[in-house]
Amino acid sequence: MSTIKAETSEAVTVADRVFGSLCDAIVKGEIAAGSKISEPELAKRFDVSRASLREAIGRLEACNLVSRRPNVGARVVELSLDELLEIYRVREALEGMAARLAAEQMSENELDELESLLEDEQQFDPNDINHDFHYAIVQGGKNRRLAHLLCDDLYHLMRMYRYQLGRDSGRASTASKEHGLILDALRDRDGEMAELLMRRHIRKSRQHIEQMIENSAE
Amino acid sequence: MSTIKAETSEAVTVADRVFGSLCDAIVKGEIAAGSKISEPELAKRFDVSRASLREAIGRLEACNLVSRRPNVGARVVELSLDELLEIYRVREALEGMAARLAAEQMSENELDELESLLEDEQQFDPNDINHDFHYAIVQGGKNRRLAHLLCDDLYHLMRMYRYQLGRDSGRASTASKEHGLILDALRDRDGEMAELLMRRHIRKSRQHIEQMIENSAE
């Protein structure tokens, strides 16, 4: 249905292409967080009209990468740790529900794919959402509205945090074990357990970040 | 922070005003669900340029009231009962979390206001979100991202369903009791209980709708 077409490849319109480029640049920090989005400047850089550029900026606002003020302009969002913690609360709620639904909805085939995904979790680029454990479960829940919120409204923002604050290290092997437990619950068709484990999993990631904040503030 | 400025009152720009008018017209069904959004026609009706109109349409897409296809145009979303049930799943997850956070974050003052809200729940216009129990709790959670998703991305869509499918009847008094229990949990600062009760409350609403579907299909 929807879900992630930021890449410039399948862009059919000029605004699509500009959106993809700007989205990438913002997520990777090439356009600094908090910096102003100058319409004349970017229109010249991309060699497009301001109309197309404004269309792209509108979509950036829709996926929470920039914020606009009337008659003033758009700025790239600031990344604060408080905001990141807020996002983790939302993820805990939404992905927990997704796991519950996935336990009921995922086919045996999808579960097999999820398992193979888990096995070579280190091999692939962890930034590629198509090979991502969480993404597969969200899709497996078969709730388009839920998937839309996570994969369109929050995805790019989460990617931006991962790029600029760095991937939370030290939890990789622990997280992998937790993924395994979630998969077991899905195979058992135990929605309640799947939700519980997914929520605990995301909550631990959030607490891991909170600890890092405290340590750096000591 | 953000949250609901659909009304045309505080519109500072032409696109703001058009967005507000279109949003209202779509929510109330004056522009039929599934119908096409003709840019030339609406530009003439509102006496604005197509640029401003397209800006407004873009925002309608952002709050899920219309869907666009490149080179084809925008259509008002179709209201399906499956979609409505999907929304209830999302609400269960998000508002459950909001209730948990509200139990920790709401001030005594806010709790008092919530209580007075509950007492005269019938007196005010139930469509006015400012006097809405759920809205108060979402705001009380003090999580801007969570509030944004519910109050900007889903609010207008939920309002559209309520207008066009009619308010779910027969559950008013039961729902009011459930609200009371939630308030008690908030006063006890029992986040776990508040979340549990809120989720059960929303789940019951969903099941109420599912029953109505079955009955009408018999």
Added chain:
DNA sequence: GGAATTAAATATGTCGACAATTAAAGCAGA
């Protein structure tokens, strides 16, 4: 008479220019 193809008409995407608003520069006074 119906299906496929072609041509006209309409709608969307894109552009450059003007108007209105905001931010910046310059100036006056203390």
Added chain:
DNA sequence: TCTGCTTTAATTGTCGACATATTTAATTCC
């Protein structure tokens, strides 16, 4: 030198027109 106002410059919002894609209508062929 700093504060406050005025003037200037730049940016955003809005408009009308053109280019391109799609839908509708007409035509041709079977």
